[in-house]
Amino acid sequence: MFYRWNGRRPAHLLCRFLFAAALTLTSLSVFSADMNTWFREFKQSASDQTLYKLLWSLPKGGDLHHHLSGAGYSEWWYDIATRPEQNGGYRYYTKTRLLQCRGYGTNEYGPNPQNLLFRTIQASTYAALSDCEKQEYELLRDLDDNTRLAWLNSIRLDKAHEGRNEFFERHWQRLNELTSNPHIGAHILLKNMQAFAAEGLQYLETQVNVDRGITPQGELMSPQASLKVFTDMLASEAARKAGVTVRFQYALLRFLPHAEQHLRWMYDFVDQHRNLYVGINMVGREDNDKGYPLRFLSVLRDLRRQYPAINLAIHAGEVDEPNQHVKDTLLLGAQRIGHGLNTITDPDTLLLMRHGPYLIEINLISNRLLDYTEDYASHPFPEYLRTNIPVALTTDDRGMWDSTLTDEYYVAVKEFNLSWQELTGLARQSLKHSFLAEDDKQAALNAYEQRLRQFAETLARDGVSSLPQAAPKRRFICDYQPTLCHQG
Template sequence: MFYRCNSRRSASPLFRFLFAAALTLTSLSVFSADMNTWFREFKQNASDQTLYKLLWSLPKGGDLHHHLSGAGFSEWWYDIATRPEQNGGYRYYTKTRLLQCRGYGTNEYGPNPQNLLFRTIQASTYAALNDCEKQEYELLSELDENTKLAWFNSIRLDKAHEGRNEFFERHWQRLNELNNNPHIGAHILLKNMQAFAAEGLQYLETQVNVDRSITPEGELMSPAASLKVYTDMLASEAARKTGVTVRFQYALLRFLPHAEKHLRWMYDFVDQHRDLYVGINMVGREDNDKGHPLRFLPVLRELRRQYPAINLAIHAGEVDEPNQHVKDTLLLGAQRIGHGLNTITDPDTLLLMRHGPYLIEINLISNRLLDYTEDYASHPFPEYLRTNIPVALTTDDRGMWDSTLTDEYYVAVKEFNLSWQELTGLARQSLQHSFLAEDDKQTALNTYEQRLRQFAGALAGDGVSSLPQAAPKRRFICDYQPTLCHQG
C-alpha cells in the first residue's frame, strides 16, 4: 500500500510504478478504476483522523447551495460587527435583558419580537428606543465573556432540542440588522472564500441580496451602492489570492405577500448584472403553503416573455410530507433543486430526473439538524446518487451548523461508503451543473481534473502524511465523530 495511515512506510516501488503509469494514461476510466481500488483499501485501514485529513485536502468543485447570510461562523460575525473601521463605521447593540417595556404579551412574535434575547440592532435603531428599551441592550463590543459565548451560541444550532423552528424563527431575527450591512456581508464572503480555498473548493455560487441595505444612519442604501461594496471586495487582493471563483444568485423569500413584485424587480436587476449574477433562487420554509411553487408560474411566464433566459435554482422537497413540489418546481423552469428530499416519494418525478439535466443540491447536515431526516440512514442521497440522478454536496447555512464542506464529504463517506468515482463525481457534477458561462464551465472542469491528478500524484509519492493538516474541527464534526477532535 502506498498510503500512510498510522505507519511511516513509503509506497512500494511496484505500486509507485503502477500508479505513475496510471497517471499517464489518457483514459479517465482507467485512472478512476485504479483510484477506486486504492480508496477502497484506504478506507478499510485508515483512522478517522487520516480519512478526514484526506477529505480536507481533496480537490472539490463548487458549493452551489450557499446562503451567504447563514454562512458566517459566530466568531466571524462578532469580529466584523465590533470593528467599525472594518464594517463601514457601524456600531451594534444586542438585547441581553427582557424588561417587558411594552407590556407582557405585546408584540412577542413577528418581525420585531420583544421577547427575543440577542436580537442585534445598529446604533441608529438603538438611538430611537425609549429609556426602558435601551436598558435591555448592551453594546456588542462590550459583552463579558459568558454573554459573548451565549451570543455566539444563539446563532448556531448547538443544543439537541433545537431544530427548524429555532433556525427559521430565531437565528435570522437575532442577526437582524447585521444582514443589512453590505460591508459585513462582503467580509463574510471573503472569509468564506478563504476558508473554502483551504479545503480545496474552486467555485462558489452564493446568494447575495442588495436591496435591503441600510446606512449607519438608518437610511436605505441604493442597490448599486450596496453591490459596489461586494464587487470591491471581490476585486481585492485578499479575495483574488484565494483562487476561488464566485458568482451570485438573487434570493426570493417565496411566502411574502408581495413576492411576485419582488421577483419582477430582481429579474430586471439580474438581467442588468449578468456578469456577476448567474441566477435566481426561491427560498424559505416550504411548509408555509403561501410560497407553493405554482404560485409563481404566471409571473415567470410573463417575465420570460420580456427577458432572455435567467437560470433558476429553487428550493423544493425540503418537507416531511409527500407532495409534488419538486415536479411543480421543474415546471417553473428550475435547472437545479435545492434539497429535493421528498423527490423519492414522487416516482414519476424521480424517473424524470434519472440521467436528466436537473441536479439535486444535497445538504446532509442541514437536513439532519433540522429534523427533515430521522438519521442519515434514512436520507435519500444514496438512492439518487446510485440511480444516476445528478447530485452535489453543498453546505446550505454552514455557519449555523458550525460545519464545513469537508464535514459534508466526511458524513457521506462514513454513512454511505462512497467510492472514489462517486466522491470525485460529486465535484464534477457541481461544476457541470453550475451556472457559469459554458466556456468558464469547461475551464473549471479542466482545472478540476488537473488538480485531481496532481493530488493523486502527491498521494502516490509520499502518501497522506504529505498532505497539510486540516484546520481545527468545527462543533458539528466534533459532535458527529468525537474521535476526530481527540488529538494526541
C-alpha cells in the same frame, strides 16, 4: 471545400484531436480505476483522522447551495460587527435583558419581538428606543465573556432541543440588522472564500441580496451602492489571493405577500448584472404554503416573454410529507433543486430526473439537524446518486451548523461508503451544473481534472502523511465523530 490553417487541413486536425482525446479518456479511465482500488483499500485501514485529512485536502468543485447570511461562523459575525474599520463604521447593540418595556400582549411572532434575547441593532436604531428599552441593550463589543459566548451560541444550533423552529424563527431575527450591512456581508463572503480555498473548493455560487442595505444613519442604501461594496471586495488583493471563483444568485423569500412583485424587480436586476449574477433562487420554509411553487408560474412565464433566459435554482422537497413540489418546481423552469428530499416519494418525478438534466443539491447536515431526516440512513442521497440522478454535496447554512464542506464529504463517505469515482463525481457534477458561462464552466472542469490528477500523484509519491493538516475541527464534526477531536 477545405480551408487551410497553418498549412494543415482542419479535417486532419480534427482526426488528431479526436485521437488525442481518446487517449486522454483512456488514461482517465485507467486513472479512475486505479484510484477506486486504492481508495477502497485505504478506507479499510485508515483511521478517522487520516480519512478526514485526505478529504480536507481533496480537490472539490463548487458549492452551489450557499446562503451567505447563514454561512458566517458566529465568531466571524462578532469580530466584524465589533470592528468599525471593517464594517463600514457601524456600531451595534444587542439585547441582554428583558424589562417588558412595551407591556404585555405584544406580537412576539412579528418582525420586532420584544422578548427575544440577543436581537442585534445598529446605533441609529438604538438611538430611537425609549429609555426603558435602551436599558435592555449593551454595546456588542462590551459583552463580558459569558454573555459573549451566549451571543455566539444564539446564532448556531448548539443544543439538542434546537431544530428547524430555532433556526428559521430565531437565528435570523437575532442577526437582524447585521444582515443589512453590505460591508459585513462582503467580509463574511471573503472569509468564506478563504476558508473554502483551504479545503480545496474552486467555485462558490452564493445568494447575495442588495436591496435591503441600511446606512449607519439608518437610511436605505441603493442596490447599486450595496453591490459596489461586494464588487470592491471581490476586486481586492485578498479576494484574488483566495483563488475561489464567485458568482451570485438573487434569493426570493417566496411566502411573502408581495413576492411576485419582488420577483419582477429581481429578474430585471439580474438581467442588468449578468456578469456577476447567474441566477435566481426561491427560498423560505416550504411548510409555509403561501410560497407554493405554482404561485409563480404565470409571473415567470410573463417574465420569460420579456427577458433572455435567467437560470433558476429553487428549494423544493425540503418537507416531511410527500407532495409534488419538486415536479411543480421543474415546471417553473428550475435547472437545479435545492434539497429534493421528498423526490423519493414521487416516482414519476424520480424517473424524470434520472441521467439529468436536473441536479439535486444535497445538504446532508442541514437535513439532519433540522430533523427532515431521522438519521443519515433514511436520507435518499445514495438512492439518487446510484440511480444516476445528478447530485452535488452543498453546505446550505454552514455557519449555523458550525460545519464545513469537508464535513459533508466525511459524513457521505462514512455513512454511504462512497467510491473514489462517486466522491470525485460529486465535484464534477457541481461544476457541470453550475450556472457559469459555458466557456468558464469548461475551464473550471479542466482545472478540476488537473488539480485532481496532481493530488493523486502526490498521494502516490508521498502518501497521505504528506498532506497538510486540516483546520481545527468545528462543533458539528466533533459531535458527529468525537474521535476526530480528541487525541490520545
